[in-house]
Amino acid sequence: MSGATKAWAALLALSAASTALAASGVTGATLALPILALAGLKAHVILKDYLRLATAPGWLKGFDLGLMLLILAFASLALAAQDLNAR
Numbered sequence: 001m002s003g004a005t006k007a008w009a010a011l012l013a014l015s016a017a018s019t020a021l022a023a024s025g026v027t028g029a030t031l032a033l034p035i036l037a038l039a040g041l042k043a044h045v046i047l048k049d050y051l052r053l054a055t056a057p058g059w060l061k062g063f064d065l066g067l068m069l070l071i072l073a074f075a076s077l078a079l080a081a082q083d084l085n086a087r
Contacts, residue, residue, distance in 0.1 A: 007049035
């Protein structure tokens with residue numbers, strides 16, 4: 001199996017996990033946090049395998065860092081929104 005096929009299979013599995021989680025009826029930050037984590041994993045697979053940043057590990061680490069910071073910012077917003085709704 002080629003690298004692109006493995007990446008496609010990983011993206012398919014991660015998308016199925018996101019769909020199953022969304023269909024589970026879970027809401028709020030309980031839904032947002034795992035969905036954000038799955039989206040980050042999907043973005044990493046795309047960057048590494050489809051854009052071939054695995055051949056440029058410095059660039060991959062930089063993009064992964066930026067992606068992680070963005071996901072953490074979104075997670076913080078989701079938790080803050082949940083806190084506001086609890087009041």
